[in-house]
Amino acid sequence: MPLDLMTRLDPLRRVRCPFCFERFAACEMHLRCNDHYCKSDFARMIEDPILSHALNGRRVGGAGNSALRSPWWIDPRTDVRRGIRRHFDWMVLPDSLDCPNCRRPTDLRLCPRCHSHLPDSAITLDPGHIAIFGPQSVGKTTFVTVLLHELDHRVGPDRGFVLDPLTDEIRERYEREYHELTYGGSQFGVGEELNGESFRHSHSATPSLETNRGVLQPLVYRLTSRRDSERGGTALLSFFDTAGEDWEMNIEMLRSEARYLGGARGLLFLIDPLRIRSVAHDRRMQLTEKESRVPPADYLTDIRKLATFFRRSPVKVPLAICLNKLDRWGHLLPEGTKLHEWATGVPESAPGPALDQAIHDEVQSALRHWGAAGFLEHVAVTFPNHRFFACSALGDAAQDREDLPQPLPTPLLVERPVLWLLERQGVVAPVDGPRRRGR
Ligand SMILES: Nc1nc2c(ncn2[C@@H]2O[C@H](COP(=O)(O)OP(=O)(O)OP(=O)(O)O)[C@@H](O)[C@H]2O)c(=O)[nH]1
Ligand SMILES: [Mg+2]
Ligand SMILES: [Zn+2]
Ligand SMILES: [Zn+2]
Structure with missing residues (x-):
């Protein structure tokens, strides 16, 4: 055309x-x-x-x-x-x-x-942008997979928008590299039995950009809002999934090659609290063999590293910090907290701005309790436009044994950090406010 x-x-x-x-x-x-x-x-x-x-x-x-x-x-x-x-x-x-x-x-x-x-829409539309990063094995690739599935099937219809892959190549790549593993392939007919088993598998570690520059290629979608159509409610959205190996060991290469971090419009930092010593050593935690073998993470260094991608400090770009794998650690929080409620059963509180605020507060006090006061201070000073979240991409479908077929994901709150970032970028209207636009 x-x-x-x-x-x-x-x-x-x-x-x-x-x-x-x-x-x-x-x-x-x-x-x-x-x-x-x-x-x-x-x-x-x-x-x-x-x-x-x-x-x-x-x-x-x-x-x-x-x-x-x-x-x-x-x-x-x-x-x-x-x-x-x-x-x-x-x-x-x-x-x-x-x-x-x-x-x-x-x-x-x-x-x-x-x-x-x-395509034409890439020339005429505002590009929204979510850069997902963090150390190895915090669940970034699983998060992207489940997030896009949820935006497509549940969150989009709820909030009045649809997501379309920008090109056929992107649709095929998401299917092949992301969706198929987490949700099972389409080798079975609709009426065929899977012997009661589903076929989710865990993702392997995302290859470093030294071996596969494909990791620099984002998944790009066109987001069209129904309710806002008279204002041309369409935007582009690129999702970048960083390899933890690059984040931990190739930071200089990432700085020179991954322009999507320094030029970010929305940053999503995933954290796995099981890699914090005091969480891993909590007597109520039973780590799997794989979990007990990973070295402790140094999230304070991560936030310092992140700041080096930007010329000026404090950095204005919105930063969502999300404690992932809530299914594994949420029960450590005191009863009566929202995090405990969401991690252990059927939550009474509905997702929305009030719950986001409560979780933001609870995550900060949990991090302080776990000895991450320095990290909190650094975030506050360097990235004033930040917010804390907690989620689980897999929910109670997470299993100890990864070599066995896995049940399908039952995610908890995966979309919350992303909706917050999209609201900041004017791509999605806040539930209780007008839509903002602007580059
Ligand atoms: N319990 C639990 N485990 C999860 C969740 N999400 C991912 N995992 C597990 O965490 C491990 C790492 O997941 P990935 O998505 O490959 O992690 P990643 O951050 O992309 O790792 P790299 O590509 O190496 O940087 C896998 O064993 C996943 O099954 C979750 O929500 N809950
Ligand atoms: Mg990965
Ligand atoms: Zn020709
Ligand atoms: Zn280009």
Whole structure:
């Protein structure tokens, strides 16, 4: 579909790529041929150093590493076939250009920095953004999987919005790399028995970006609000899942490559309280073998590390700090607290702003009690726009033995930190207030 005229008449509008998070003017976008034969005929392809750099990083150009090839692409401002017109793209964007190989017009636009395909909505919509990070094994990948499932099936319908993957590739990637493991594959028919067993499996550790730069690729969705449609209630939403290994051991590489952290609009720091010594040593806790083997986490260092991604302090970006795996530690809190109530049975309190406030307070006093006063102080000073949450992605479906088939997730409060971040970004309207917009 060609870009609408209003957008074409605004070539200097700033676009932020929802994939690599770089900013550029709309007239800097490249075009690539989308013809079926051009896409499948290797002989017609040309070198694509921008795509190579995005996918392979600095390794490009090293021994045996030539640039990837892709169908014909061009920066329209350098296409000499257009004569003098090519110098006026800052006044009006070209509608389309003809591919010199197949002679067909193409209007498939690319980010000039990473060569991801930018559908029209990526050019015209505000990009919302959630960067999920934290040390190894705190449950980030499981969280992303369950969160997106919940937003799609329960939270979206409740709050009046729908989520659509931005491209087919993203829909397939979420299905293959996230959903299938946690919710079981679709190898069984609707009427077929699973012998009473479901087929959830735990995720393996997310590979470091040194071995797989795919971790830099976010899952990007289009969020459309029903109730707000007269105000064009659509926004983009990119979810980035960081590998804990990079967070713990490759922080410098993350700082130079993962622009989504330094350029973040919403930060979600997941914490596993079982990695705090006084929680792990509590007599009421029975750690599994795997849990007892992990080293204690140093969340104070994590918050210091996070601050190094930003030029100025205090950092204004909203930061949600979420204590995950509530199913495992919630019972340690005194009876009568909301956290105890949610972790141990059928909660009486409904999710909403009042419960969020109570949990924010309870989490802070629990952390103080567990000896994390320094961490709390650092958060307050460096990230004044923060809020504490608690959740469990798996709920009572979490099992000690991970090699056995697992029951399906029964999540607790997974969406709360994300709704808070989306409200801060003006992507979702607060339950009791008007929607804000703005970049
Ligand atoms: N009890 C409990 N366990 C969980 C929950 N969420 C995840 N886990 C378990 O925690 C372990 C780590 O989960 P992942 O989602 O792979 O963690 P991660 O943070 O992505 O780990 P890295 O990719 O290595 O950084 C797995 O064994 C999960 O089954 C939860 O809500 N409750
Ligand atoms: Mg992971
Ligand atoms: Zn990009
Ligand atoms: Zn072509």
